[in-house]
Amino acid sequence: MTSTAQAQQPNVEGRRLSPEQVRKVAPALEKYTQDRLYGDVWKRLGLDRRDRSLITVAALIARGQAPALTYYADQAIENGVKQREISETITHLAYYSGWGNAMAAVGPVGEVFARRGIGGDELPAETPPPLPLDEAAEAVRKQRVGELYDSVAPGLVGYTTDYLFRDLWLRPDLAPRDRSLVTVAALIAAGQTEQVSYHLGRAMDAGLTQEQAAEVITHLAFYTGWPNAMSALAVAKDVFAQRAAK
Amino acid sequence: MTSTAQAQQPNVEGRRLSPEQVRKVAPALEKYTQDRLYGDVWKRLGLDRRDRSLITVAALIARGQAPALTYYADQAIENGVKQREISETITHLAYYSGWGNAMAAVGPVGEVFARRGIGGDELPAETPPPLPLDEAAEAVRKQRVGELYDSVAPGLVGYTTDYLFRDLWLRPDLAPRDRSLVTVAALIAAGQTEQVSYHLGRAMDAGLTQEQAAEVITHLAFYTGWPNAMSALAVAKDVFAQRAAK
Amino acid sequence: MTSTAQAQQPNVEGRRLSPEQVRKVAPALEKYTQDRLYGDVWKRLGLDRRDRSLITVAALIARGQAPALTYYADQAIENGVKQREISETITHLAYYSGWGNAMAAVGPVGEVFARRGIGGDELPAETPPPLPLDEAAEAVRKQRVGELYDSVAPGLVGYTTDYLFRDLWLRPDLAPRDRSLVTVAALIAAGQTEQVSYHLGRAMDAGLTQEQAAEVITHLAFYTGWPNAMSALAVAKDVFAQRAAK
Numbered sequence: 001m002t003s004t005a006q007a008q009q010p011n012v013e014g015r016r017l018s019p020e021q022v023r024k025v026a027p028a029l030e031k032y033t034q035d036r037l038y039g040d041v042w043k044r045l046g047l048d049r050r051d052r053s054l055i056t057v058a059a060l061i062a063r064g065q066a067p068a069l070t071y072y073a074d075q076a077i078e079n080g081v082k083q084r085e086i087s088e089t090i091t092h093l094a095y096y097s098g099w100g101n102a103m104a105a106v107g108p109v110g111e112v113f114a115r116r117g118i119g120g121d122e123l124p125a126e127t128p129p130p131l132p133l134d135e136a137a138e139a140v141r142k143q144r145v146g147e148l149y150d151s152v153a154p155g156l157v158g159y160t161t162d163y164l165f166r167d168l169w170l171r172p173d174l175a176p177r178d179r180s181l182v183t184v185a186a187l188i189a190a191g192q193t194e195q196v197s198y199h200l201g202r203a204m205d206a207g208l209t210q211e212q213a214a215e216v217i218t219h220l221a222f223y224t225g226w227p228n229a230m231s232a233l234a235v236a237k238d239v240f241a242q243r244a245a246k
Numbered sequence: 247m248t249s250t251a252q253a254q255q256p257n258v259e260g261r262r263l264s265p266e267q268v269r270k271v272a273p274a275l276e277k278y279t280q281d282r283l284y285g286d287v288w289k290r291l292g293l294d295r296r297d298r299s300l301i302t303v304a305a306l307i308a309r310g311q312a313p314a315l316t317y318y319a320d321q322a323i324e325n326g327v328k329q330r331e332i333s334e335t336i337t338h339l340a341y342y343s344g345w346g347n348a349m350a351a352v353g354p355v356g357e358v359f360a361r362r363g364i365g366g367d368e369l370p371a372e373t374p375p376p377l378p379l380d381e382a383a384e385a386v387r388k389q390r391v392g393e394l395y396d397s398v399a400p401g402l403v404g405y406t407t408d409y410l411f412r413d414l415w416l417r418p419d420l421a422p423r424d425r426s427l428v429t430v431a432a433l434i435a436a437g438q439t440e441q442v443s444y445h446l447g448r449a450m451d452a453g454l455t456q457e458q459a460a461e462v463i464t465h466l467a468f469y470t471g472w473p474n475a476m477s478a479l480a481v482a483k484d485v486f487a488q489r490a491a492k
Numbered sequence: 493m494t495s496t497a498q499a500q501q502p503n504v505e506g507r508r509l510s511p512e513q514v515r516k517v518a519p520a521l522e523k524y525t526q527d528r529l530y531g532d533v534w535k536r537l538g539l540d541r542r543d544r545s546l547i548t549v550a551a552l553i554a555r556g557q558a559p560a561l562t563y564y565a566d567q568a569i570e571n572g573v574k575q576r577e578i579s580e581t582i583t584h585l586a587y588y589s590g591w592g593n594a595m596a597a598v599g600p601v602g603e604v605f606a607r608r609g610i611g612g613d614e615l616p617a618e619t620p621p622p623l624p625l626d627e628a629a630e631a632v633r634k635q636r637v638g639e640l641y642d643s644v645a646p647g648l649v650g651y652t653t654d655y656l657f658r659d660l661w662l663r664p665d666l667a668p669r670d671r672s673l674v675t676v677a678a679l680i681a682a683g684q685t686e687q688v689s690y691h692l693g694r695a696m697d698a699g700l701t702q703e704q705a706a707e708v709i710t711h712l713a714f715y716t717g718w719p720n721a722m723s724a725l726a727v728a729k730d731v732f733a734q735r736a737a738k
Contacts, residue, residue, distance in 0.1 A: 017595060017598055017599065021598060021599070021602060022595070022598050023612075024602055024605070024612055024615075025579060025582065025597075025598045025601050025602045025605065025615075026579045026580075026582045026583045026594075026598065026615075026616075027579075027612075027615055027616065027617070027618045028579075028580075028583045028616060028617075028618050028619075028663070029582060029583040029586055029594060029595075029598070031618045031619070032583070032586065032655075033591070036655060037591060044647065046647070060592065063556070063590065063592065064309070064310060064311070064556060065556070065592045065593075065596075068592055068595075087271060087272045087273075087274075088272075088274075090271065090272045090275060091272045091274045091275040091278070093471075094275055094278065094468075095467075095468075095471070095472050096471050096472055096473065097471045098309065098468070098469055098470045098471040098474075099279070099283060099468050099469055100306065100309065100311045100314055100469065101311075101471070102272075102275060103263060103268070103275075103314075104311075105271075106263055106267060106268050106271045106272065106275070107263065107267070109271050110267060110270055110271045113270070113271065120269075120270055120273075123270075123271075123272075123273055124272075124273065124274060125273070125274075126273045126274050126277045127274075127277070148480075148483070149479055149483065152460060152479060152482060152483045152486060153460035153461075153463055153464055153479055153482070154460075155290065155292070155460065155461065155464045156460070156463060156464040156467055156475060156479065159464065159467065160472070163278075163282060164472070171274070186471075187473060190437065190471070190473070191437065191682065191683065191684060192437060192473040192474070192477070194473070194476075194477055195473045195476065195477075214644060214645035214646075214647065214648070215645075215647065217645055217648060218645055218647045218648040218651065221587075221648055221651065222586075222587075222590070222591050223590055223591055223592065224590045225585075225587070225588050225589045225590040225593070225678075225682070226587050226588055226652070226656070227588065227679060227682070227684040227686070227687045228590075228684070229648060230686075230687065231684070231686055231687075233641055233644060233645055233648065234640075236644060236645070237640070237641065237644045240644060310555070310556060310557070333517060333518045333519075333520075334518075334520075336517065336518045336521060337518045337520045337521040337524070339717075340521055340524065340714075341713075341714075341717070341718050342717050342718055342719065343717045344555065344714070344715055344716045344717040344720075345525070345529060345714050345715055346552065346555065346557045346560055346715065347717070348518075348521060349509060349514070349521075349560075350557075351517075352509055352513060352514050352517045352518065352521070353509065353513070355517050356513060356516055356517045359516070359517065366515075366516055366519075369516075369517075369518075369519055370518075370519065370520060371519070371520075372519045372520050372523045373520075373523070394726075394729070395725055395729065398706060398725060398728060398729045398732060399706035399707075399709055399710055399725055399728070400706075401536065401538070401706065401707065401710045402706070402709060402710040402713055402721060402725065405710070405713065406718070409524075409528060410718070417520070432717075433719060436683065436717070436719070437683065438683060438719040438720070438723070440719070440722075440723055441719045441722065441723075
């Protein structure tokens with residue numbers, strides 16, 4: 001471990017494995033964790049630590065690796081992610097990663113909140129006043145999906161409108177750009193490249209820069225494996241090209 | 247929680263997280279769980295609670311979320327799924343979701359059986375008399391797969407015939423329609439859209455209606471995430487169209 | 493259980509579920525485990541038990557089923573996989589299956605090493621002298637990836653070169669053929685067929701025969717489910733054909 005890496009690393013103690021335990025099985029893995037993951041990737045410019053924490057939390061939930069949140073949710077707060085943003089990320093991913101994945105995050109994140117003595121004062125309301133809806137964009141989305149699937153599964157199409165785009169996406173305690181960010185991270189983490197195109201475009205509409213998008217994929221290569229990142233990169237390249245051509 | 251939702255909800259106590267625990271982390275998630283998941287989706291017409299339980303159990307096994315079966319396998323029995331059907335679902339998914347996924351279900355489901363005092367009297371035999379085989383349909387399937395892969399992996403082609411289609415699929419304690427149903431649910435849950443087309447057609451050949459198929463996908467949107475459901479919906483649309491054109 | 497199967501089965505006690513526990517839930521699953529998995533698949537010619545253990549370990553890590561390694565890592569050592577090879581497989585899969593999947597393997601594998609009284613003497617060095625690099629092949633790979641993605645995500649392209657192909661792949665304690673083998677197994681296990689083509693070709697360049705490749709897929713059908721195996725088989729067929737046409 002370089003001393004610089006150590007200095008930048010909040011709460012290493014929160015790791016569930018000690019460096020010694022890792023070294024007894026895979027010495028290089030511990031070295032790479034210190035030098036490359038904490039010592040290099042997390043310090044890259046182009047995406048700040050707060051955003052890196054947010055996408056890491058989302059990726060872990062999407063991959064069913066919620067126990068690691070006892071470290072990463074804590075680190076996220078240290079890096080500037082708000083309690084209410086973590087809470088909303090969990091609720092959001094119930095819809096995008098499955099109910100069980102979201103529920104699995106409740107225990108570990110609850111531990112982190114309790115350990116830090118954070119009460120419920122800052123938690124999002126059950127039904128807060130919604131953000132304003134871009135009615136024009138939503139009409140386009142609704143028509144597109146409706147034409148495709150109204151005759152196939154009207155129930156699911158209805159839920160997509162009512163539960164997702166006219167409710168979940170308008171909840172104010174996670175900014176639209178961040179909501180798209182955690183969605184993209186969850187999709188990459190689960191290898192669901194089919195939907196990356198739409199949600200990456202949406203994230204960029206909401207302010208995510210191309211450089212940041214590339215950094216998201218680069219960061220997630222480490223947490224979700226190179227193959228998921230490379231598949232996402234192919235999609236991102238197309239998204240970038242289409243936006244440049246506009 | 248609406249009182250109606252509560253009344254319809256068997257064994258909420260079987261949940262491993264209390265509503266209070268969820269509310270301390272994500273109040274909206276608890277509200278959505280009560281109002282939307284239990285209070286809406288599970289009550290939808292078009293697919294009865296027994297079938298919803300069966301596909302939920304299959305989805306959990308396929309996604310490696312077996313611990314949740316301590317609640318959902320119990321609820322399945324409450325909703326009319328037979329002990330032997332749960333047993334067969336586990337055995338079936340050893341082949342379709344991987345041996346480890348099936349084995350992981352044994353502990354939690356064993357707990358449910360024990361808690362309910364269900365002995366082994368109703369368990370499927372190791373080698374029961376098989377259902378009759380549709381020799382013509384099996385000949386077509388075998389020829390199609392054989393032409394593709396006999397020269398590539400004859401061992402796997404042979405197992406597919408001997409272990410799956412001339413054995414597993416003929417086991418009588420899970421009806422062919424239900425066997426296809428848990429297969430489709432497992433495929434959607436794992437994002438394996440490539441095989442959904444064949445198995446959804448097979449399910450419909452065995453009696454699953456188009457409305458039920460749409461409800462399966464709608465239900466699974468909540469348990470396996472919207473992206474898996476939307477990818478499956480595109481496949482289902484094609485399957486429905488091809489069958490309508492016949 | 494046939495007595496032959498039993499004789500060939502090292503350390504059945506390492507299983508976390510007793511045969512009795514499995515039989516109380518799914519008698520056929522226990523029978524299939526004995527007769528087909530241990531009694532048939534593991535004994536197939538065309539791929540030796542050492543290779544079968546290696547790909548099983550890789551598949552379990554890739555699927556987030558690390559707890560099963562308390563049995564399968566032990567069995568791997570019994571079957572001739574070296575301690576240093578298991579260690580390198582874990583480090584390798586940090587990059588190919590995600591950091592969390594690799595870290596999850598540390599605990600169970602550490603237990604196996606401790607139980608067997610294997611110290612750290614045989615563990616790979618953090619930074620051992622690298623294997624020689626095939627500069628020509630690496631130049632081709634680098635150019636191909638660079639043309640595609642240098643302008644999109646130069647950071648990730650750089651890591652791919654520096655961390656993977658000029659470092660990880662040259663670590664000497666897992667032979668290149670085996671490194672490709674665990675990569676292919678991890679890809680199949682995670683349903684990442686997109687990258688199977690490149691890595692299967694690489695494995696065959698490094699000495700994996702076509703028969704062995706087919707056996708890898710056949711074996712993994714049981715551990716990762718039929719759908720993943722069938723999707724991989726389609727890719728393998730193309731790879732075999734392209735190589736035959738050369």
